[in-house]
Amino acid sequence: MSRPRPRSKARLSPPLPPAADLLRCLLLLAAAVAVPSVPAVADSSAASPVIVATLCAATQAADPEGFDVSFVNTLELIYQNVTRSGFGAASSGTGNDSVFGLGQCLAYLTPTDCQLCYAQSRVKLPHCLPADGGRIYLDGCFLRYGAGNFTTNASDAGDTALCSNATAPSAPAFAAAAASLVRNVTATAPGEEGYYYAGTASASAMPSSGASRVYAAAQCWRSLNASACEACVASARDRVVGQCLPGAAEGYGLNAGCFVRYSTQPFYLPADAAAGGGSSTRHILIIVFASVFSGMAAIGIAFIWTRMRQRRDHLHHDDMDGSGEIIRAIAASHLAFRYEELRKATDDFNQIHKLGQGGYGSVYKGVLLDGREIAVKRLFLNTRQWTDQFFNEVKLVSQVQHKNLVKLLGCSVDGPESLLVYEYLCNTSLDHYLFDAFKKNALDWERRAEIILGTAEGLSYLHNASEIRIIHRDIKASNVLLDERFRPKIGDFGLARNFMADQSHLSTGLAGTFGYMAPEYIVHGQLTEKADIYSYGVLVLEIITGRKNHNSVASSAEGLSLMALVWKHYNEGTMMELLDPNLREQCSETEALKVFHVGLLCAQASPNLRPPMWKVVEMLGRADRALPRPTEPPFINVKGSNSDGSGSSYSLKSNSDKSPFSTNQLSVSGVQAR
Structure with missing residues (x-):
């Protein structure tokens, strides 16, 4: 079996149309917002870790929908540990819905490369579903799920070896050196810290010549004990030496509990x-x-x-891609700002006027000569978007107009850097108030109710009332901006997608922020407006409790996630105990319970049960409406170990005979930055 070759991610840039400087600005319209958001996962064409092998079980899950929910929960639990220590194991669900999982990065990866590798595996492994088991080996990490507890298995029927198509140099000398080195690293690894060992040796007939070398590494997963690790690497060693040498320049031993590799390249x-x-x-x-x-x-x-730029006025585009008309329309509009005008408006981008900073650039408050207040985004760089994506997103920005959507005023490209101009919202974003112990006092019941309803109205417009059907994909507190009266406006359309009325869904790469992403979207990558509704449900529960979702791990005295905490109190009839203490004397129990109820309905695990946003608006507006009973939300099996109630640490139970694996409260950072 030959190793799959890495595919180049490079693409040829399309020919530059007329008005190139204006196009350079507009390429960034959908990716910017008045106040930067926290890191998120997004689509990208950047190079990804090479997939060595993917193995899927031959049997299917008995209850695919329930299994999917447990699958997502398990992988989210694993993520918490992998980002901290490079290894994680966990389980979720019961009976037919049980899903066990294990992920590990090889010791030679940096923490950043480990996150990149794990995130790639997390996106690709769901392709095995609805199979009840699967594993994926990448060039640097491993991820596996299954219906049974496999975490202590060193070997199984899925063990294999992969051999490179490349021919080994000076076969006899290389083969002997490679075999000897593989035996050395596999004999040493079980006794090393982390069960990892790597080494190199001369692979030429005359070692002093340094003509060629061979490199090798072996590592067991941390869920094994030393004796199981020893048996695992010995099995992988025999397989890779027996099948790949003397002919292959590179070989992989891929076992259930370990990884062995040799190569002519210093991969580690x-x-x-x-x-x-x-x-x-x-x-x-x-x-x-x-x-x-x-x-x-x-x-x-x-x-x-x-x-x-000098040739710009002399070039004539044939409009075959339809770009000329759009560019001319934008050029004729009032979107253009002069760089010097914006530089003066921000007092030469004075740090005193800085509102925030994100992955795309810094945002400054500015005041134009006519007295208008604006938010100016000073971009770090020009993002590379393909022509079809560019025109799709420009159309989205230009066609949505609603009181609960942030308005883009224009851009500037006549200076040394690109600038985007938005309406200025003096109260920045919801998260700046909601999760601050002092500032949250400004959010009384009336304002929170208006924020909940206004956000719902904005989403209802995007889903149903605008000229094109739009899914936002990144609804969260940092993307809800507040004006001077604390009225909400949805911002950041960098991940938004539109689709036709006759389409049931879009198949797209994973994008958004974990903790706000619907389970069916994470698993299958099939995007519908139900993904926005789920995110909105999480946001509603945050607003009424004043607690941050923490990527489905909340700092509660009970050691439960926010979702689990709300569900527990709902079943016990004690929901009012979770109401933000600041709101206790400001609303009736009926009003508060209705909002809790709507949040749970929107955050149900099954997408078909979530109400459309127009119905959510109706539910919130009519006090006499009887609401259906919500079903169990996903991500409620996260258990905490903070017995002292400090909320400073958590553990993820693996249902194995191993100790609980600790985790932290890292927010999910995008593998691919927006």
Whole structure:
């Protein structure tokens, strides 16, 4: 079996249309917002870790829908540990819905590379569903799920070896060196910290010549004990040596409990170390050369860009892609701002006027000469979007007009950097108030009720009333902005997608913020407006309790997630105990319970049971409406270990004979930044 070759992620950029500088600005319209949001997971065409192998079980889950919910919950639990220590194991559900999971990064990955690798595996592994088990090996990490507890298994029927198509150099000498090195690393790994060991050896007939080398590494998953690890790597060693040598330049031993690899490439070394670590003089020369080259490149890019702008008025696009009409319409509108005007409005981007900063750039308050207050986003760089995505998102921004949606005023591209201009909202975003012990006092019951209803009305417009059907994909407190009267406006359409009335769903890459993402979207990548409704339900529960969702792990004295806490009190008839103490004397029990009820209805695990947003608006507006009983939400099996009630630590029970795995409260950071 040959190893799948990595696919290049590079794409040829489309020809630059007329008005290139305006296009450069508009490419960023859908990706920016007046106040930056927290990191999120989004679509990208950036290079991803190479998938070595994916193995799916031959049997299917008895209850696919329930199994899917447990699957998502399990992988979310694993994520908490993988981001902290590189390893995680957990389980969720009962009976036919039970799902066990295990994820581990190999020890040579940096923490950032580990998150990237795990996130890639988390997105790809659901392709095995509705199979009741599956595993994926990437170039640096491993992830597996199953209906039974496999976490202590060293080997099973799915164990295999993969061999490269590339031919090994000087076969006899290489084969002997590679076999000896693999035996050495597999014999040593079980006794090392983390069950990991790597090494290198000369692979040439004359070791002193340094003509070629072989590299190898072995690692067991931390759920095994030392004896099980020893048996696992021995099995993987025999398989990879027996099947891949002497002919293959690279081989993988892929077992249930371990990973063994040899290669002619130093795969386990950092890029700078892999280069050989030359003398300091060599490093200085490289740095000097790189600096000179970078300077020349910058001059060249500036020259080319200047020439492009000079030719802008002389180029005539044939409008085959339909771009010319849109560009001309935007150019004729009042979107254009002069850079110098915005620089003066922000007092030369004075830090005193800085409102916030995110992955795309910094946002500053500005005052125009006519006295209008604006929010100016100073972009760090120009994002690369493909032509079809660009025009799709420009259309989204230009066609949505609603009192509960943030308004884009325009952009500037005539200066040294790109700027976006939005209406200024003096109270920034909801999360700045809701999760601050002092500022939340400004959010009385009347204002929170208006925020809940206004956000619902904005979403109802996007889903049903606008000219095009739009799914936002990233509804959360930081994307709900507040004006001077604390009226809500939904912002950040960078992840928004539209689809036709006759489409049942969109199949798209994972995007959004974990903790607000619907389970069926995480599992299958099939996007409908039900994903927004789920996010809205989570947001409603945050608003009325004043508690942050914490990516489905809340700091409660009971050690339960916010979702689990709300569900527990709902079943016990004690929902009012979760009402934000600041609201206790400001609303009736009937009003508060109705909002709790609506939040639970929107956050149900089954998408078909979530009410459409127009009905949510109706539910909130009519006091006499009888509401259906909600069903159990997802993500309610997260258990905490903070017995002292401090909320500072958690543990994830694995249902195995291992100890609970601790976790932290890291917010989900995007594998692919928006």
